Amino acid sequence: MADAGERALVALVRERVRPAPAWVAVGPGDDAAVVAPERNALEVLTTDALVEGVHFDRAFVPPDAIGHRALAVNLSDLAAMGAAPRSALLSLVLPPGLPLADFTAILDGFDALARAHGVALLGGNITRSPGPLVIDVTAIGSVRPRRVLTRGGARPGDEVWVSGDIGAAAAGLQSLAAGEPGSPDMAACRAAFLRPRPRVRLGALLGRNRAATSCIDLSDGLADGLHQIAASSGAGVEVDGRSVPILPAASAWFEARGKDPLLEAAAGGDDYELLFTVGPKGRGAFSAVRRQAGGVRLTRIGVVRAGSGVSLRRGGAAEPLPSGFEHFQ
Amino acid sequence: MADAGERALVALVRERVRPAPAWVAVGPGDDAAVVAPERNALEVLTTDALVEGVHFDRAFVPPDAIGHRALAVNLSDLAAMGAAPRSALLSLVLPPGLPLADFTAILDGFDALARAHGVALLGGNITRSPGPLVIDVTAIGSVRPRRVLTRGGARPGDEVWVSGDIGAAAAGLQSLAAGEPGSPDMAACRAAFLRPRPRVRLGALLGRNRAATSCIDLSDGLADGLHQIAASSGAGVEVDGRSVPILPAASAWFEARGKDPLLEAAAGGDDYELLFTVGPKGRGAFSAVRRQAGGVRLTRIGVVRAGSGVSLRRGGAAEPLPSGFEHFQ
Numbered sequence: 001m002a003d004a005g006e007r008a009l010v011a012l013v014r015e016r017v018r019p020a021p022a023w024v025a026v027g028p029g030d031d032a033a034v035v036a037p038e039r040n041a042l043e044v045l046t047t048d049a050l051v052e053g054v055h056f057d058r059a060f061v062p063p064d065a066i067g068h069r070a071l072a073v074n075l076s077d078l079a080a081m082g083a084a085p086r087s088a089l090l091s092l093v094l095p096p097g098l099p100l101a102d103f104t105a106i107l108d109g110f111d112a113l114a115r116a117h118g119v120a121l122l123g124g125n126i127t128r129s130p131g132p133l134v135i136d137v138t139a140i141g142s143v144r145p146r147r148v149l150t151r152g153g154a155r156p157g158d159e160v161w162v163s164g165d166i167g168a169a170a171a172g173l174q175s176l177a178a179g180e181p182g183s184p185d186m187a188a189c190r191a192a193f194l195r196p197r198p199r200v201r202l203g204a205l206l207g208r209n210r211a212a213t214s215c216i217d218l219s220d221g222l223a224d225g226l227h228q229i230a231a232s233s234g235a236g237v238e239v240d241g242r243s244v245p246i247l248p249a250a251s252a253w254f255e256a257r258g259k260d261p262l263l264e265a266a267a268g269g270d271d272y273e274l275l276f277t278v279g280p281k282g283r284g285a286f287s288a289v290r291r292q293a294g295g296v297r298l299t300r301i302g303v304v305r306a307g308s309g310v311s312l313r314r315g316g317a318a319e320p321l322p323s324g325f326e327h328f329q
Numbered sequence: 330m331a332d333a334g335e336r337a338l339v340a341l342v343r344e345r346v347r348p349a350p351a352w353v354a355v356g357p358g359d360d361a362a363v364v365a366p367e368r369n370a371l372e373v374l375t376t377d378a379l380v381e382g383v384h385f386d387r388a389f390v391p392p393d394a395i396g397h398r399a400l401a402v403n404l405s406d407l408a409a410m411g412a413a414p415r416s417a418l419l420s421l422v423l424p425p426g427l428p429l430a431d432f433t434a435i436l437d438g439f440d441a442l443a444r445a446h447g448v449a450l451l452g453g454n455i456t457r458s459p460g461p462l463v464i465d466v467t468a469i470g471s472v473r474p475r476r477v478l479t480r481g482g483a484r485p486g487d488e489v490w491v492s493g494d495i496g497a498a499a500a501g502l503q504s505l506a507a508g509e510p511g512s513p514d515m516a517a518c519r520a521a522f523l524r525p526r527p528r529v530r531l532g533a534l535l536g537r538n539r540a541a542t543s544c545i546d547l548s549d550g551l552a553d554g555l556h557q558i559a560a561s562s563g564a565g566v567e568v569d570g571r572s573v574p575i576l577p578a579a580s581a582w583f584e585a586r587g588k589d590p591l592l593e594a595a596a597g598g599d600d601y602e603l604l605f606t607v608g609p610k611g612r613g614a615f616s617a618v619r620r621q622a623g624g625v626r627l628t629r630i631g632v633v634r635a636g637s638g639v640s641l642r643r644g645g646a647a648e649p650l651p652s653g654f655e656h657f658q
Contacts, residue, residue, distance in 0.1 A: 025371055025477065026410070026477065026479060030410065030479050030480055030481075030561075031375065031405075031406040031407075031409035031410055031480070031544075031545060031546055032373045032374060032375035032406045032407055032409070032410045032412070032468075032470075033373065033374050033375070034371050034372070034373050034374075034410065034412075034472070034477050035371065035372050035374070036371055036372075037366035037370075037371075037372050041366075042354055042363050042364065042365055042366075043363070043364050043365075043366050043372075044361045044362070044363050045361060045362050045363075045364065045416075045418060045451055045452065045467075045469070046360065046361035046362070046418075046452065047418040047419075047420050047452065047453055047454050047465075047467060048420075048454050049420045049422055049454055049456055049463075049465065051422055051456050051457075051458045051460075053458070053459045053460075054456060054457055054458060054459070055456070076360075077360040077361045078360075078361055080360035080361070081355070081359065081360055081361045081363065083361070083363075087374075089374060089375075089376040089467055090376075091376050091377075091378045091420075091465045093378055093380055093422075093463055093465075122374055123374070123375065123376065124376055125376050125377050125378055125465075127378055127380050127383060127384070128380075128383055129380045129382070129383060129460065129461060129463070130382045130383070130460070130461060131380075131382075131458065131459070131460020131461040131463075132458060132459060132460040134378075134422055134458070134460075134463050134465075136376075136378065136420050136422075136454075136463075136465045138374075138376055138418055138467040139361075140374070141361075143363070148354065148355065148363050150355060150359050151359055151360070152359075215360075216360060217360055232359075
């Protein structure tokens with residue numbers, strides 16, 4: 001479905017996606033795309049939509065960041081399964097009066113991240129809408145059989161690890177939404193929200209090396225991720241609050257507003273980090289992953305216990321960690 | 330990304346999709362789905378979004394028809410490539426105040442069509458929105474190598490064929506939008522718009538038997554489909570206007586409004602019929618397809634010529650057929 005204006009936009013998209021890799025038999029421009037699946041691999045598929053006014057505000061999220069984020073959140077989901085990304089489909093629902101320059105900037109943001117990870121854009125769909133901008137991406141990756149990571153494999157005694165920093169995106173979003181002039185200190189937090197770097201290489205390494213017993217991405221925040229792994233694995237998780245890696249600028253942002261940095265960071269979403277568990281048999285493989293992970297910070301933050309739920313220990317007694325989280329509206 | 334309310338809705342979706350087929354290694358509920366690709370087959374992928382106020386109006390399109398249509402338009406794209414559908418991903422962007430009964434009815438409409446064609450729902454995404462309802466589906470199918478149908482294979486001398494009836498959906502939409510009480514005569518037209526039946530079996534048969542040299546679905550109307558095949562194939566098409574199959578009720582609807590039924594039917598979109606060309610070598614295979622196609626009406630409407638563009642002959646001299654079409658807004 002397309003009208004003449006939409007077709008001109010589709011042509012703009014197509015210009016960007018050439019040349020297609022050899023395994024793409026039919027690329028954008030026909031009723032559907034045709035690809036040769038990767039041999040001896042399982043296919044991993046995910047879809048996630050970003051909606052203006054729910055997941056981002058065009059007042060402070062530049063269009064290239066919208067395109068970047070839309071692909072990043074999906075690549076992060078593939079990484080959490082241990083899969084390497086391969087291709088994507090892009091569905092754009094465009095509000096009235098969106099400037100053409102914004103449209104091409106959205107594509108540029110998408111395209112730059114796709115190229116960085118060797119993701120082929122197979123096709124998509126552009127439609128007008130009376131309502132907010134919606135950018136919906138389906139991402140497809142591949143993983144070898146028996147190398148898939150799920151949320152459900154954590155066992156008592158496993159170590160709990162997380163990549164990168166927690167809470168930076170939440171602090172960055174609050175700073176952007178407050179309309180404050182960007183300070184150098186907050187630049188990393190704002191970047192974490194605007195242009196998250198999905199842990200594509202780390203996820204594929206964890207899967208390929210069978211280094212993790214479970215994995216999830218932190219799109220809905222650390223607290224939620226811990227609860228999801230605990231519930232899916234039929235186990236409990238105890239987190240050492242002092243070890244959770246929080247960027248100093250994010251801590252300072254929350255403290256200056258009278259908030260508990262750890263709880264804010266744990267509840268804040270949009271951290272596209274990986275949370276995973278490492279079992280006794282996987283420790284050697286995990287050491288190899290750490291060497292190959294290219295400088296991504298990896299921090300041990302807790303342990304899997306028999307039982308259920310998530311508890312947080314900060315020096316004294318453990319307290320339950322709520323799974324609550326909220327989105328910018 | 331989901332909040333508590335969205336998670337309850339996701340749980341409703343999951344209840345409907347069990348049990349998954351054996352080739353689904355990880356179904357809905359993790360960061361992504363994992364499937365085993367079909368052996369010795371190419372994979373065919375398409376995505377199409379329906380937007381309230383652009384592609385449908387909730388005032389006269391019941392929610393189950395919204396769910397049905399969203400999957401149908403994608404299955405139609407797969408059929409046009411000669412592919413058999415296998416799986417789908419569903420992305421729902423929900424407006425404020427959508428009744429839960431409407432939500433479940435959308436799922437029911439989607440699910441009934443999915444079951445009818447053996448399509449496994451692999452996963453998806455539900456998000457709130459301040460704006461209109463958007464339902465975005467990615468459909469995935471499979472086709473044997475060298476059995477793919479594209480728009481670009483028509484050659485001079487090939488016959489041009491179309492399935493079903495043309496223009497019924499356009500007349501049905503006009504009748505619905507006018508708020509007229511449904512007449513028995515118009516019921517088929519309204520049904521053609523509300524619950525189109527994608528030509529899943531016909532498309533797969535045409536591909537498998539190598540019976541067609543090119544194929545497209547008529548989501549944007551017959552005139553557009555003819556122009557797309559002509560342009561992609563580097564050839565011209567001459568249509569015999571008297572042979573184009575138009576439902577009598579649709580003809581009567583257009584005539585009563587002083588419009589040319591053939592031009593209205595050709596310009597009207599939302600016909601999820603297949604338009605395809607049959608070459609001299611494919612005629613035997615096509616006869617076999619006709620026997621197996623289960624009573625789907627197939628009509629020869631023209632011939633491929635050297636040259637370019639689409640001409641329409643109605644008794645006398647041929648005239649150019651415009652590719653114009655429009656959508657309900």
